[in-house]
Amino acid sequence: MANMSFSLILLSLTTIFSLLIPTLYAQSAPLPAPSGPINITGILEKAGQYTTFIRLLNQTQAGNQINSQVNSSNEGMTVFAPTDNAFLNLPSGTLNNLSAQQQVQLVQYHVLPKYYTLENLQTVSNPVRTQATGQDGGFFGLNFTGQGNQVNVSTGIVDVPIYNALRKDFPLAVYQVDKVLLPLEFYQAKAPAASPPAAANGTKSDTGDKKTPDAPSPANGSGKMSMEFGLVSGLWLMLFYLM
Template sequence: MAKMSFSLILLSLTTILSLISTLHAQSAPAPAPSGPINITGILEKAGQYTTFIRLLNQTQAGNQINNQLNNSNEGMTVFAPTDNAFLNLPAGTLNKLSTQQQVQLVQYHVLPKYYTVQNLQTVSNPVRTQATGQDGGLFGLNFTGQGNQVNVSTGIVDVPIYNAIRKDFPLAVYQVDKVLLPVEFTQAKAPAASPAALNGTKSDSSDNNKTPDAPAVANGSGKMSVGFGMVSCIWLMLCYLV
C-alpha cells in the first residue's frame, strides 16, 4: 500500500513538472529573426508599396535607413505611402520635383527614432524627420491622437496612421494612405518686385544719379554783350582825351 502511494505521488510530480515545462515553452518569446533589417525587403513582402520602394532605391534613402538601423540604438520609424496614395497625387507631382526634393520627400517619411503608436500620441510637436536640418525648424511632422487612433499632419496633408507593417524595435513601419507632402514645398518665395515695377514704370539708377545739366548759354547774346562793352570803353577813353 505504501509503495503504491509513493508511485502515485511520483507519477503526479512527473506530470506536473512536464506540464510546467510545456507552458513555459509556449510562453517564451519567439527568437528574433536573424540577419540585418532591410526596409525595402519588408515593404516588398507587405505588397502595395512599389512606388515608395522605387523612391527609396533611387534616392539611396533605403540604404541609409538600413545602415542607421544596424548601427544605432535609437531605432527608426517609417511612414509608408501605398501605391494608391501616389496615384491620388496631382498628375506630374513627382516629375516636377528636383532630385534634392525627391530625397527630402522620402526622408520626410522617416523619423530618426523608434515610436510606438502610444508614443506618437504624447510626442512634442513638431517631430524631427530625416529631412529636418540642423536648426530643427523645417520639415517637421505633427501628431494628434486619441485611443488607438493617431493622425499625422504636414500642414497641408492630414492622414490617419493605419496598419502597422512592422512594430518591433528597432524599426516601426506604418501605412499611410496619403503621401506626406511637406509644406516647405509650397512656400518657395518669389523675388520681391521693385516699387517702380509695381507702378508700371521703369527704374533706371543711372538716370536717378545723373546731375542736372547747366542751362545752355545762347552764343549770339554772349558775343553781343562783349562787343557792346568794348565800344563803351573806347568811347569813354576818347571823351577823356578831348
C-alpha cells in the same frame, strides 16, 4: 515478491528514459537560424502595394541609409510608407516636377530618426524632427495628434490617419499611410527677387535732356523797314516846323 521488485525496476527505468529522451532530442535538434539584418525594402515587398515608395527608396539611396542606421542605432527609426494608391492620387506631374534634391527630401520626410510606437506618437512634442530636418533651410517637421487608438499625422498640407503597422518591433516601426506626406516647405513662397538697381545719378531722363526751343527772332527785312519808316517820319516833321 521478486516479480514486484522487477516491476518497480522496470517502471523506474521507463520513467528515467521518458525524462531523458526529450532532453537528448532537444540537444540534437538544429537551432533556429538567427534572423538577418533589417531590410526596409524587403519589409515593403513582403507587404505589397508599395512599388512606388520602394523605387524612390532605391533611387535616392535612402533605403540603404535606413538599413545602415537602423541596424547600428540605439534610437531606432520610424518609417511612414505611402501606398501605391497614395502616389496615384497625387496631382498629375507632382513627382516629375520635383528636383533630385527634393525627391531625397520627400523620402527622408517620411522617416523619423527614432523608434516610436503609436502610443508614443500621441504624446510627442510637436513638431517632430524627420530625416529631412535642417536641409535647404527648412525644418521639415511632422505633427501628430491622437485620441484613443487613432493617431493622425499632419504636414500642414496633408493630414492622414495611421491605420496599419507593417512592423512594430524595435528598432524599426513601419506604418502605412494612405496619402503621400508632402512637406509644407515645398509650397512656401520664395523670397521676392531683388528690385533692379536704380539709375546712376549722372544719368538724365529723356525729358531732362530735351530743351524748349528758343522763340524765332524776327526776320532781318522787317527790322530794316521799321528803321527806314522812322527816318522818313522824322524828316517830314522837321519840314513841317520850318514852314
